[in-house]
Amino acid sequence: MTTTSHPIVTLRNGITLPALGMGTWRMGDDPAQRAHEVRSLQIGLDAGLKIIDTAEMYGHGRSESVVGEALRGRRDQAFLISKVLPQHASYNDMLKACERSLKHLGTDYLDLYLLHWRSTIPFNETLYAFETLRERGLIRDWGVSNFDTNDMNELADFGAYPLVNQILYSLEYRGTEYDLLPRDEDAHITNMAYCPIGQGGDLLHHPILRAIAHEHKTSLGHATPAQIALAWVLRRSNMIAIPKAATPHHQALNIAAQEIQLTQGDLNALDDAFPPPSVKEALAVI
Numbered sequence: 207m208t209t210t211s212h213p214i215v216t217l218r219n220g221i222t223l224p225a226l227g228m229g230t231w232r233m234g235d236d237p238a239q240r241a242h243e244v245r246s247l248q249i250g251l252d253a254g255l256k257i258i259d260t261a262e263m264y265g266h267g268r269s270e271s272v273v274g275e276a277l278r279g280r281r282d283q284a285f286l287i288s289k290v291l292p293q294h295a296s297y298n299d300m301l302k303a304c305e306r307s308l309k310h311l312g313t314d315y316l317d318l319y320l321l322h323w324r325s326t327i328p329f330n331e332t333l334y335a336f337e338t339l340r341e342r343g344l345i346r347d348w349g350v351s352n353f354d355t356n357d358m359n360e361l362a363d364f365g366a367y368p369l370v371n372q373i374l375y376s377l378e379y380r381g382t383e384y385d386l387l388p389r390d391e392d393a394h395i396t397n398m399a400y401c402p403i404g405q406g407g408d409l410l411h412h413p414i415l416r417a418i419a420h421e422h423k424t425s426l427g428h429a430t431p432a433q434i435a436l437a438w439v440l441r442r443s444n445m446i447a448i449p450k451a452a453t454p455h456h457q458a459l460n461i462a463a464q465e466i467q468l469t470q471g472d473l474n475a476l477d478d479a480f481p482p483p484s485v486k487e488a489l490a491v492i
């Protein structure tokens with residue numbers, strides 16, 4: 207169960223959620239893995255996690271269908287996010303894309319609908335589509351993904367304030383700390399970190415992460431480098447993290463990572479190994 211000591215975020219619309227959510231990219235690609243993926247998401251829900259992030263792009267709806275299966279009979283326990291492709295961000299296409307996503311997900315509403323990355327379609331048309339979907343009750347709120355500071359400023363020029371900006375953020379990608387994260391925080395826009403554990407790659411073999419992991423324990427035993435990487439993202443107050451765990455074991459480890467409190471010494475060591483930005487860096491994307 208979620209305890210009060212686990213990191214939480216309160217969105218601008220007043221909804222409070224566990225800051226740890228669940229990603230789904232590549233779920234549904236391999237039919238042999240589907241049962242594990244469904245189980246993994248259900249383990250997260252059982253443990254009190256709420257946020258599930260998916261997208262029409264992921265497996266052309268196959269990830270959404272895995273999520274739909276995991277949510278059967280318990281839709282109200284999740285804060286469900288999907289993303290519209292930029293090429294579907296025109297008024298008519300977005301309405302159709304949202305309905306397709308809802309069908310794949312087996313639900314009649316999304317808690318949050320994100321523009322996956324910036325589109326060439328004018329903002330006012332995309333914003334009108336979001337507003338129409340909201341009025342019709344198909345989405346509760348809208349947001350963006352992969353928007354850098356200039357993109358957010360342009361949106362603000364339209365008087366438009368997304369609820370969330372989903373971005374690449376991890377120890378390896380800290381560039382947004384320079385101006386995007388403070389800017390979003392000032393505007394009460396919550397950031398959502400994708401690839402928070404470096405897609406399970408080299409980051410997890412870094413000697414500093416191994417050394418810090420050795421000093422921490424969770425209810426599952428000695429901490430792991432992935433848990434430290436996750437705890438580091440979750441240390442920020444306005445930050446959600448959406449690691450993808452297709453396996454129940456990884457999901458359980460990620461849930462337990464909520465217990466980890468990094469010390470100032472840990473944070474200093476991580477700053478030395480993965481320095482924060484000292485100049486503006488263009489937003490990195492994957």
Ligand code: NDP
Binds near residue numbers: 229453459460
């Ligand atoms: P992550 O950083 O979440 O890494 C996922 C990889 O790490 C998988 O191979 C997974 O293995 C492994 N893993 C998960 N938990 C652990 C653990 N505790 N210990 C060791 N390995 C672990 O990368 P993603 O690319 O999946 O990003 C997360 C989510 O963010 C996506 O799934 C998607 O929802 C979203 N996203 C959004 C983007 C955007 O443009 N808006 C771009 C990219 C991602 P396994 O699955 O086998 O358990």
